[in-house]
Amino acid sequence: MMPAQPISEPSGRCVVVGASMGGLRATEAVRKAGFTGEIVVVGDEPHMPYNRPPLSKEALGSGFDLTKLTFQASPRAKDVTWRLGERVVAADLNARTVTFDSGDDLAWTGLVVASGLRPRRLRIPGPRRGRHVIRTVEDVLRLRAGLSSGVRLVVVGAGFIGCEVAATARTLGAEVDVVAPETVPVERPLQRMLGAALQRRHEAHGVRFHLGVVPVEVHGGERGTSLLLSDGTVLPADLVVEAVGCTPNTEWLDGNGLDLADGVLCDNHLRVEGRPDVVACGDIARFPNPLFDGVPRRVEHWAMVTETARRAGRTLGDSLTGRAPDTAPFTPVPSFWSDQYDMRIQSFGSLDLGAGDVRVLEGDLDEEVAVGYHRDGRLTGVVLIGLRAQYMRYRALITEGTNVSVPR
């Protein structure tokens, strides 16, 4: 067996698998940490990294210029090789290689796992025509070509993406039905009280909900498509949007003995199971956040992508340049927003951890409101509808109210 090679050579090659926001921000962070070797970023979409949140919102309008979504890369990320429209299908973490769909291998000294998620599809019989998902600009181009006033849209899934699509489509004049197995929209993570309030707002805008049921079959005919629900209801549908969650793209890491049960298991510094030369970031990274506890979790929030990418890139950059790692604990404050109609929903902290004790902190559920999520009487998360002047105060309550214990 060869002696372990130090990975402190200034040269070397960093391969970033995933060319979306996480891959971009990790690349910038690896450079910022002083790595001067080659960086190769691989992405299966034919585009430079672009911003996805508008895809379920204003970008569904035909007038929206999708080219505006492309990120401005920092000057640091200019000296980077982008291999776009290519797919990494395998990796050998011991041999330090990745394999492309073309069969080519590429060796690396550092690897960033930023391969993100893909939408789940409904597994029900019937034709696929008219059935859409929303993840990429191509998805949006296909969907919005058919989305206009009077079109009958069925949204399957009542999470944030489903609700945003429903709101946007109503605003564009479509007839909208939402189908989901939960009892209220966005039951997780908002829980029933706030989910019910959200449902009332959507219904006031004319959205019809079919809750506690699932679609069981698609009927396709000459007069259009319809969806058969588990309670026997038949919903005519010119378009169906499947917004039923996502699956982590981890298959290319199979065979390395990693825990890939739910994304990629990382330590608090985003190293994949403690390896110095492999980090993960974004939606796919399952890491402990000592802001709350030591349990590794995946977080699918837009803001967490950048937070994890900066930290992962720094961790890897320090390792590649032979510097001691930053031992400060990584304690990002979870935060997400959703825009529906003229309503901004903003959350800070963890709603899941406080799901058993949900209270209105101020305001009115049907107007502007702050809802708190508590564990052992302490605030772990908050959701605000409106109350925009209170963002700083509530976010501070989350960061101050939780007990930061520091694992090293």
Added chain:
Amino acid sequence: MTVTPRAPEPTDLTKNQFRSSKGRTIAMMRVVVDLEKCQDHGQCAFSAPQVFALDENGRLSFRSAATDTFVSADLDESLRDDVEEAAEACPLQAIEVEG
């Protein structure tokens, strides 16, 4: 119209330029905020509270100083990490760091 208003309180952002140890003048850093893109998410105010703030209505405070584009005064280099983080954290990608 692009205006360059006075730097916001409370931090002193009015230092102009500084000289490196070799005596070269170093171009200073500024932030440019596209106020038409901005939707007042406030993420910048969490990342770089010395530079960005929300007003009592929850709107970006720079809105009182400009309508379409806000250009800050020169910022001290010590703020670079924070303003770069703010630019990355902006959901609308409305912040550019120049210099």
